[in-house]
Amino acid sequence: MSKTKIRIDYSKCGENGKVDPRDCHKCLEVCDPCVFLMHEALGYKEEDLYNPQHWRITPVWPSVCTRCFYCVKACPEKAIKISW
Amino acid sequence: MCDWCMKHGAGKKWYMNAKNYSDQLAKDLNLEDYLTEQWMNFETVFIRKIMGLSSIGLGYKLKMPIIGRVIRWVVERMIHKEETKKRNPMRADGHFGQVIPLEDGKIILSELAAEPIIENYCMCRWMQRGKKEAVCINFGILSEIIEKLPRFIPKNRVVRIDREEAMQRLEEHNKKGYIASVWFQPVPYICAICSCESPECGGLRLRNNFDLNVVYKAEYIIQLDQDKCEGCKACVSMCQFSAIRYIPSIDRVIIDYDKCFGCGICRHACKNDALRLIPREEYPGFDGKY
Ligand code: SF4
Ligand code: SF4
Ligand code: SF4
Ligand code: SF4
Ligand code: SF4
Numbered sequence: 326m327s328k329t330k331i332r333i334d335y336s337k338c339g340e341n342g343k344v345d346p347r348d349c350h351k352c353l354e355v356c357d358p359c360v361f362l363m364h365e366a367l368g369y370k371e372e373d374l375y376n377p378q379h380w381r382i383t384p385v386w387p388s389v390c391t392r393c394f395y396c397v398k399a400c401p402e403k404a405i406k407i408s409w
Numbered sequence: 410m411c412d413w414c415m416k417h418g419a420g421k422k423w424y425m426n427a428k429n430y431s432d433q434l435a436k437d438l439n440l441e442d443y444l445t446e447q448w449m450n451f452e453t454v455f456i457r458k459i460m461g462l463s464s465i466g467l468g469y470k471l472k473m474p475i476i477g478r479v480i481r482w483v484v485e486r487m488i489h490k491e492e493t494k495k496r497n498p499m500r501a502d503g504h505f506g507q508v509i510p511l512e513d514g515k516i517i518l519s520e521l522a523a524e525p526i527i528e529n530y531c532m533c534r535w536m537q538r539g540k541k542e543a544v545c546i547n548f549g550i551l552s553e554i555i556e557k558l559p560r561f562i563p564k565n566r567v568v569r570i571d572r573e574e575a576m577q578r579l580e581e582h583n584k585k586g587y588i589a590s591v592w593f594q595p596v597p598y599i600c601a602i603c604s605c606e607s608p609e610c611g612g613l614r615l616r617n618n619f620d621l622n623v624v625y626k627a628e629y630i631i632q633l634d635q636d637k638c639e640g641c642k643a644c645v646s647m648c649q650f651s652a653i654r655y656i657p658s659i660d661r662v663i664i665d666y667d668k669c670f671g672c673g674i675c676r677h678a679c680k681n682d683a684l685r686l687i688p689r690e691e692y693p694g695f696d697g698k699y
Contacts, residue, residue, distance in 0.1 A: 328469055350539030359537040359608045364452035374449060376559045385455050388468025389608075389618055 327409045329392060331360065331384035337404035339381035340366040344402055346382045352405060353382075355395040360386050410690075411507075411625060411699050417597040422628055424509065424591045425516070429599045430523045435550045438493055440598060445554050447498035447594075448561075452536045454501050455611070459487070471619055481621070488623055491596055503595025506603070506612060507625040507699075510673035510686055511583045514602050517591060518575045523549030523600075526575050527568045529561040531603070533610045544582050544604040546575055551600035579604065586647050588613075588672040590624060607649045617650075625699040627671030629686040633664050637683035644675040644684060666695055 338344040346363050353361050362385040365377040372378070384390075390407070397405050413423040428434060435441070450457075455464040462470065462480065471477045488505050496502040509517075518526070527547050534540045543563045547555055552569070555561050562568055570578065579602060583589055587604035590612070594600050607613040615621040631652070640660040645653045652668035653675060655661075676684045690696045 328466075353537060353539035359614070361537070362452070362455055363536050363539060364456060365450075367453060367456070375557050383456050383465060385465050386468060386614070386618070387466050388472075 329387045329390045329407065329409045331387050331390060332406045332408075333382050333384065334402075334404040334406070335381060337402040338400075340369065340379035342402070342404070344404075345380060347380050349401065350382075351399040351401065352396040355399045357393070357395075358386070358389040358391060360384050360390045361396070362386075410628065411697075413507075413593075413596075413625075422513075423593075423597075424507065424513070424599060425521070427521050429593075429597050430521050430548060432523055432549055434598055435523075435600075438595075438598060440595075441550055441554070443496070443498045444551055444594070444600075445557075447501060447504075448551075448554055448558060450499055451501075451532055454499065457499055459483075459500055467615075467619055484621055488621065489596065496595055501595075503593060505596070505623050505625070506590045506592035506601075508627040508670045508672045509589050509591050509602075510627060510629055510671065511580060511589060512673075513628075514579050514583070514589045514591070515576045517602060518546070518579060519572050521599075522546075522572070522575070522602075525549075525552045525569050526572065527552040527555060528563075528570055528575070528578055529555050529568060530563060531605075531609075532561065533612075534606070535560070537609045537611070537614075540609075544578075544587060546570075546579065546602045546604075548600045551594065583674060584677045586649070586674055586677075588649055588670070588674060613649075622699075626669075626689075627673075627686075628689055629671035629673065630666060630689045630692050630695050631664055631669050631671065631673070631675060632685055632687045632692075633662065634683045634685075635661060637681045638662055639681055639683075641680070643678040643680070647675045647678045649674070666692070667698075 362383050366379040366381045369379040417423045419426045490502040530541045531545045582604035590603045592601045612624040615623040638661040642655045650668045652665045653662050673686045
């Protein structure tokens with residue numbers, strides 16, 4: 326099977342986007358194999374190191390994606406694109 | 410007993426050696442700064458680059474000819490790294506664990522774990538499923554470190570618990586179907602008992618999907634008493650490893666022993682006492698297969 330490419334549009338969701346993934350995380354909930362990872366964005370000067378405020382989603386395990394498209398349908402910002 | 414028992418068990422299972430839980434060991438290994446650094450950044454462990462490569466798309470990377478084999482070797486070495494001075498907290502070096510049955514977990518919590526004991530939000534479920542559930546039990550200096558990190562601390566609830574409560578909580582999680590596991594963090598210091606699910610758990614992910622030895626199977630394996638099984642199927646849905654299957658023609662379940670991690674969760678579902686755990690070494694075909 327060819328590689329699955331999953332892209333997140335970070336202008337819509339993430340540390341600079343409209344949506345903070347910590348409030349939404351719909352993609353995490355619907356993805357049976359847990360392809361997505363919610364994590365603090367790298368390279369930010371956080372004011373409080375113990376309580377970082379910049380978060381984003383990374384599709385970290387694309388090889389286990391089943392191409393069910395549940396995440397694409399669930400994302401309120403239409404921020405997820407999948408191709409192969 | 411596995412290699413880690415030989416090295417760190419002092420004649421017992423590695424997680425039954427009291428020394429591995431001691432504050433003195435944490436001090437000797439200078440773990441306060443190390444674990445603080447690690448826990449502040451834990452959610453980024455899979456996306457940080459190690460020697461130019463992150464874990465993003467690890468499944469594809471491991472399949473690359475030659476390079477894939479090199480990556481596997483590097484990652485395995487990192488996970489099991491014992492040289493204190495060369496360890497990097499941002500990569501979770503030396504952090505690996507083993508599945509344990511409820512009974513062993515209770516012994517750890519009643520006799521071995523260093524205080525204070527806390528119960529905090531599971532990181533894996535938070536970063537992979539967006540769920541906050543307080544099921545991770547931590548000990549000793551790690552408890553004091555996690556208490557400073559607001560995202561892991563349940564609101565409106567007591568975070569510090571005593572040994573009795575900790576045992577009770579572990580039992581509740583276990584009966585719900587969560588797999589108990591105990592962790593070196595970093596080896597040989599032990600400071601956590603987790604109650605995991607797959608595929609949310611990062612450790613089980615690496616083991617189940619990529620065959621990396623981050624989590625070892627338990628020192629035990631399940632044994633089915635075929636005569637006692639009435640084929641009610643209750644155990645099937647409990648097993649997180651798909652090791653139990655119901656076969657209609659014989660009206661009982663069968664066990665795929667190769668898949669069994671020895672967590673003992675299925676036992677909670679059986680009203681006929683048909684499932685019990687036996688030491689792995691008593692099962693000739695599976696002795697030494699962790
Ligand atoms: S397509 Fe399905 S399996 Fe793939 S990332 Fe989206 S929800 Fe997960
Ligand atoms: S569902 Fe869409 S908007 Fe919500 S966290 Fe995921 S990518 Fe962001
Ligand atoms: S190891 Fe298990 S319990 Fe611990 S954080 Fe991960 S999934 Fe949660
Ligand atoms: S069959 Fe093995 S892995 Fe499955 S629940 Fe029972 S003890 Fe755990
Ligand atoms: S729960 Fe017990 S009786 Fe029911 S199918 Fe499983 S082993 Fe058999």
